[in-house]
Amino acid sequence: MNYSTQMDAAKKGIVTKEMEVVAKKEGMYVEELKKRVAEGTVAIPANKNHHSLDPEGIGLGMRTKINVNLGISKDCCDIEAEMVKVKKALEMKTEAIMDLSSFGKTEEFRQRLVEISPALIGTVPIYDAVGFYDKELQDITADEFLRVVEKHGEDGADFVTIHAGINKEAADVFKRNKRLTNIVSRGGSLLYGWMELTGNENPFYEHFDRLLDICEKYDITLSLGDACRPGSIHDATDASQVKELMVLGELTLRAWERNVQVIIEGPGHMAMNEIEANVLLEKKLCHGAPFYVLGPIVTDIAPGYDHITSAIGGAIAAGSGADFLCYVTPAEHLRLPSLDDMKEGIIAAKIAAHAGDIAKQIPGSSEIDYKMSKARQQLDWKKMFELAIEPEKPTEYRESSMPAHEDSCTMCGKMCSMRNMNKIMEGKNINILREDE
Template structure:
């Protein structure tokens, strides 16, 4: 079986490429050419039927990932399935199943059955959790068990994996020489791999046997997302030597993986001040040969806990504007608790709105619906306005619950309405495409 990358290099437009082209209103040949260059990836494991193909990369709408999963404190499979369905209902493009408590195989398989989104994970979670259960020490992880586990998870139908290949002894040395960090380490999989390397004195097997990782991913045409295991967990650690060492390695591995015919994606930060986001994306794109960039947030402040979906939305809008391709949502519970169902809903909504804001800056031709929404609001055509909104049901409910005395206005202004008065003054002067159809 050939990967989407290999098919594209053969000059063939696959069914999945055609679907992405139709979804994005872009020519299938342009999709094929960018897949062939590694600038677009399509996570769509063929062993999982009835899965929606999603394109991630250059020239496409910025995609949103939602993450769910149990912890050692809260483990409810039914709740995780409901969260997955909510994420899909709210318009997430991909889903990551990141459970770290309970029967991890059963949870993954139930989630895969419940949704048609491309689903990814972090295989190190299960590898270290099961090793810890068996030996009471996660650092007794056997690399062969890890590789066998990766294949088992892929066989279940996962379409992408965040695999921490860019951590090596060199990156760990950078952490030590710079006096560690203000915010510590934020990646669970990355941190446990660092601890394994420290305990064993060995090199990271995912880095040392990178070709083997690629070959497993190729076998199932899954996208290898090069995990950001040394990402900063505080803005004061952003772009320190350890983070940059891993980023350089990941960008180099993206090129090596593409040469083997594997679909590759690079992961990014993390906690990054707003003024550094553009530079971060420029570095990833330049060093990786324009590989799709998957950013986690990013969060441009460390003091927003409880509202970190808003903190991250600001970072997500900026990232989308400057070229990020996939954004992992952040929920209001980030840094505080396991997200509940409402947190998932709010996280997806905030991130979808954020990347929409970024996309209308990145792609000015995508602003038409903004204009139509503005004109409908100007004319107080409320039903027409709802057709152009991202969250029409929310808008409809607000108007229904706070119904104005005069149907055309709203209770924000009542009879002191700027829109109504403006139309009275300038009704005869409206022309060009400012006239409502």
Template sequence: MTQIEAARKGSITQQMVEVAEDEGFTPEEVRDLVATGEVVIPRNLHHEFRAIGVGRRLRTKINANIGASNFHQLIEEEIEKLYTAVRFGADSVMDLSTGEDLDRIRAELLSRSPVMLGTVPIYQVASERSIMQLEAEGFLDVIDRQARQGVDFMTLHCGVTRETVGRLRGHQRVTGIVSRGGALLAAWIERTGGENPLYAHFDEVCAILREHDVTLSLGDGLRPGATGDASDRGQIAELLTLGELTQRARAAGVQVMIEGPGHVPLDQIEANVLLEKRVCAGAPFYVLGPLTCDVAPGYDHITGAIGGAIAAAAGTDFLCYITPAEHLRLPDVDDVREGVIATRIAAHSGDLVKGVRGAKAWNDQMSRYRKDLNWEGMYALAMDPDKARRYKEESEAAGSNVCSMCGSLCSVNIDNAALKFARRRTLQAPPVEAHAAQ
């Protein structure tokens, strides 16, 4: 039985208990959110780790994409990226490996991953066959293989159909199709005239996912790859299809989340979130970035974090990181760390205004440590404690209670001293009544 099936029957699973403990809810509250599909718990029956929930009222989760490519294939490096992502706070990693030996790479990562692990099965299908052989059997075989291995969620571009691709091609786009899965499927549809096998065989796909409780992450294969393409007909047509598929998957006992763009200007992000929640019946929204401008290669973890914060504040549940390597190369270990930290900042900024439990308490405690010039306390609560300590301790103010920014003019120190003085004077002053009597 999957998490959503158990919840609908009124049962509370061990995974619901774990999510409730970590998020400050009762197990009953988590069960009810899972039953409606507003929260998913992506955890394959064959993958042992402490369950993580994604969805409404929960902490915004973040994902780090890792994985080898056919240009660069070193399993040791991917394992190091996994450990780095987890160490800096990723709730999930996606193995986006392409090239050879994909089953082995995934097995190595799964056996070490203490967080959710996701994949995009079409990468393996396309790595093992030519583009003209994207037949249903190939998809079902790869999905089944990965599900048996323990993959917790899979991105499947079921909404790239003859109709949605036709709508996309009906108008001019700046960057066309930028999703790898979307581009492969659209090319296959346009060359063969056939229907996307993931759409045509959706019930069979759901049956495999249900058997292993793999969460379906409905991919946005037609997402905009330029801010000028955001919220266009192709993107919205695909979203409408994903809304219909959400209902079918839930009816089949499969947990579902929805993937979203991509490149979106600031003034369209909130509308994208509201539309997804409405069209997809409250399904958790999982967005890539979104990047709010197109001109910062080398710094796209920042453009992604700006969009991610707005998206999280508007109700997005899951942010996929962007690294400084975006658009340029496969990320290395340092890029992974930078991307995870930037995305955590975005997620936490959103959580502060969404009222997520514990977010404000963390923030406020850091502020109190700052007021007290309690450096050990600040390091302990920092997202990157090592970097915070290194910056202070390698400066000219190492060991001082102030930092080298303002030195002896440290406003916090001056104000603390002034407050201390004022308090002492208040204690020493005669009571007001004594003044009045004189």
């Protein structure tokens, strides 16, 4: 039986090879996974032209996935340097990479990325439009914007961020409700600027059916972007953000009618006490569609450390039901991330995702924590490093400051609680001041 997309297959009762892979990874019955894909509560982004893909599921009952942002810009347009980051991100087993390229040989970078990457590939076509056509923003036509989406589909993008929710009605709400940081989404600000400069409706909203034609053709998952995400904790959960979310919920139903999978993008900067409510709001207004969050960043005063502020928010969001975390690096708000910035961002996001999975009680999520605790109890340093979310740093720390006794560290020495409790439980003498007999 033929099918156009993963959702179309699920609705027809077909188990695709991608569903089989995801079900095995998640330890889930494939029939249950198929049901969730048909309902839209799980998405399996899998462009027909991404032949190196190792598919992942995003959504209800799945492990929380993480995304890494990479790409070339006008100030930093070294493709080879970005490819080094790509290979390291894949080595660190990130589930998704978003190509945010906005200048230079964007097509070459995107095609090379798709060719080698088993991870999901996402793009933001509007970033590419200005350079692709070599036109000023206001001179690009609605048709040209959509043709860029088609090109990204041809090249194998598994999901595309499209800011279709910032229509004229949502823009009017933004104008009537003053914000501290206005519109901080890069794609959202470009679309809002285009609408203001041309007087036209958002082309992705006005021609949403044509957008769905493209997505259905290549099986692109729509990542419905949050143009009005808060860029400061002051602006969180305001009228602009909620109005756009309502529009995204309506567009979600239209996409599902066409068997196009949907992910909803979310905040942004947000105080910790608002995060759980925002996850609930997205799930209600967008009918249980998978939720993809940037952070949330829980305080605005930590430039250089926003991988930490976002990991705090990401853990709370994931534990509350968010499905997909976009990493944030120490360079957020400051520069294009370096290789080391990227590594720090990945580790922070992985910690947040895993902590969220434990809170959500994803089956098997805490098994590795049990094994780590057992290794600590046994003072099995090699095993601890094998189980670590990133083994390089703890190994380096241990080797840089070796204790006199292997069954301790240089913090506690022979006063180590694990060492001494093991000896006492075995009926042995502790011998803190003397050598062991």
